[in-house]
Amino acid sequence: MMFLxxxxxxxxxxxxxxxxxxxxxxxxxxxLAGTLVSGFIDAFLxxxxxxxxxxxxxxxxxxxxxxxxxxxxxxxCAIVPVIRRLVQKGLPVSCAITYMLAAxxxxxxxxxxxxxxxxxxxxxLQWSDLSHPAALVxxxxxxxxxxxxxxxxxxxxxxxxxxxxxxxxxAQILRPEVAESIKDAQAAPDAxxxxxxxxxxxxxxTAMRDFLDTGTYFAIGVAITSFFNTQVNQxxxxxxxxxxxxxxxxLMLLAVVLSICSTSDAFIVAxxxxxxxxxxxxxxVFGPMMDFKLLFMYSAVFKRRMILGMFVGLLFAVGLLSGxxxxxxxxxxxx
Numbered sequence: 001m002m003f004l005x006x007x008x009x010x011x012x013x014x015x016x017x018x019x020x021x022x023x024x025x026x027x028x029x030x031x032l033a034g035t036l037v038s039g040f041i042d043a044f045l046x047x048x049x050x051x052x053x054x055x056x057x058x059x060x061x062x063x064x065x066x067x068x069x070x071x072x073x074x075x076x077c078a079i080v081p082v083i084r085r086l087v088q089k090g091l092p093v094s095c096a097i098t099y100m101l102a103a104x105x106x107x108x109x110x111x112x113x114x115x116x117x118x119x120x121x122x123x124x125l126q127w128s129d130l131s132h133p134a135a136l137v138x139x140x141x142x143x144x145x146x147x148x149x150x151x152x153x154x155x156x157x158x159x160x161x162x163x164x165x166x167x168x169x170x171a172q173i174l175r176p177e178v179a180e181s182i183k184d185a186q187a188a189p190d191a192x193x194x195x196x197x198x199x200x201x202x203x204x205x206t207a208m209r210d211f212l213d214t215g216t217y218f219a220i221g222v223a224i225t226s227f228f229n230t231q232v233n234q235x236x237x238x239x240x241x242x243x244x245x246x247x248x249x250x251l252m253l254l255a256v257v258l259s260i261c262s263t264s265d266a267f268i269v270a271x272x273x274x275x276x277x278x279x280x281x282x283x284x285v286f287g288p289m290m291d292f293k294l295l296f297m298y299s300a301v302f303k304r305r306m307i308l309g310m311f312v313g314l315l316f317a318v319g320l321l322s323g324x325x326x327x328x329x330x331x332x333x334x335x
Contacts, residue, residue: 012230012231015230015231016223016226016227016230016231017226019225019226019229019230019271020222020223020226023222023225023226023267023268023271024218024219024222026116026117026267027113027117027218027222027263027264027265027266027267027268028215028218028264030109030112030113030116030263030264031075031211031214031215031218031261031263031264032211033109033263034073034074034075034109034261034262034263035075035207035208035210035211035214036207037073037074037109038074038075038082038206038207038210039202039203039204039205039206039207039208039210040203040207041072041074041082042081042082042202042203042206043194043199043200043202043203043206044199044203045072054091054092054095058092058094058095058166059163059166061092061094061095062092062094062095062098062159062162062163062166063159064095065094065095065096065098065099065102065162066098066099066102066106066155066158066159066162067102067106067155068099068102068103068106069099069102069103069104069105069106069107070106070107070108072099072103072107073103073107073108073109073110074103074104074107075104075109075110075214075261075262075263075288076104076261076262076288076289076291076294079099079100079103079104080100080294080297080298080300080301083096083097083099083100083301084178084300084301086099087170087174087178087301088178088181092166093165093166093168093170093173093174094162094163094165094166095162097158097161097162097165098158098159098161098162099158100158101154101157101158101161101162101289101314102154102155102158102159104262104288104289105150105151105154105155105158105262105284105285105288105289106151106154106155106158109263110150110151110262110263110266111147111151113263113264113266113267114144114146114147114150114151114266114284115144115146115147116266117266117267117269117270118144118146118147118266118270120143120144120145120146120147121143121144122140122143122144122147137332138332138333138335141329141330141332141333142333145277145329145330145333146266146277146280146281146284148329149281149325149326149329150266150281150284150285152325152329153281153285153318153321153322153325154285154288154289156321156325157285157289157314157317157318157321158289160317161310161313161314161317164313172303172306173302173303173306174301174302174303174306175300175301175302175303178301214260214261217260217261217293218260218261218264220260221257221258221259221260221265221268222260222268224257224258225258225268225271228258229271229272241274241275241276241279244276244278244279244323247275247276247278247279248278248279248282248319248322248323249315249319250279251269251272251275251279251280251282251283252282252283252286252287252315252318252319254283255269255282255283255284255286255287255290255291256286256287256290256291256292256295257291257292258283258287259283259284259286259287259288259291260291260293261288262287262288265283265284265287265288266284269283269284277326278322278323278326279322281322281325281326282318282319282322285318285322286314286315286318286319289310289314289318290310290311290314290315295307295311298310
């Protein structure tokens with residue numbers, strides 16, 4: 001008891017550990033929730049159901065695909081295998097890429113985790129709110145500006161990327177073996193459905209594997225962030241944070257390393273209070289679309305030129321749109 005009553009002496013290691021634990025305890029529940037959802041989607045959701053639900057018009061289908069994350073909330077840690085299965089089932093590549101980029105951001109778990117990290121308040125939709133959409137938008141923009149900005153900008157960038165990809169053929173985008181597997185999967189008969197018990201076991205195994213893999217990356221990212229926040233001289237950051245033209249690309253490139261999972265990375269960037277709202281918004285949108293582990297995961301599905309094009313294109317799109325979009329949300333929040 002005497003040991004517990006005595007406060008430890010301040011130390012550099014203690015500061016890092018306290019910062020590390022505070023971020024882990026806040027973000028781990030959302031990480032677990034995201035991997036559980038991805039496991040159940042993997043085991044119970046038929047891929048053909050999504051293909052049949054989308055309209056034949058490519059533009060309209062791409063716009064709808066950006067909202068699929070609301071119904072199928074998958075973090076970026078599990079999105080690439082899901083996309084590969086959906087493409088093999090006949091889902092248009094433009095819709096698949098739109099969903100791949102939007103789903104880690106445009107989903108309820110990320111909305112709640114982002115609002116929680118930034119101490120915001122998300123209002124639940126009610127039927128009476130639908131008759132006053134302007135008042136509802138104003139209320140959401142005023143009470144949860146970062147959550148609203150992140151979801152809406154993520155949707156816009158993902159749809160723009162999907163519409164651009166629609167001009168290319170799958171052979172120009174996908175690796176040769178993936179393109180061939182699409183033809184083989186479409187020609188092969190449907191696999192025999194698994195019983196409920198087997199599906200449940202598959203869902204738990206997928207969730208466990210995703211949580212362990214993602215948790216490792218998450219712990220590494222949190223450790224780097226904790227060291228960055230407690231041990232790096234903040235005066236160095238002032239040289240960057242004071243200039244948006246430097247802060248936005250700097251934080252986006254930092255997101256490639258520090259953005260571990262869209263369900264939890266809001267807790268990482270929320271602690272970087274020295275950066276502006278706009279630069280942190282760019283982090284939260286770019287990171288789930290193009291973080292370090294995704295570069296390796298993308299290489300299993302897409303050609304290298306496609307990955308490089310996505311990286312450069314998303315870097316410029318998010319960087320250029322973050323400032324005007326943050327101003328728009330602020331304008332909508334003003335009565």
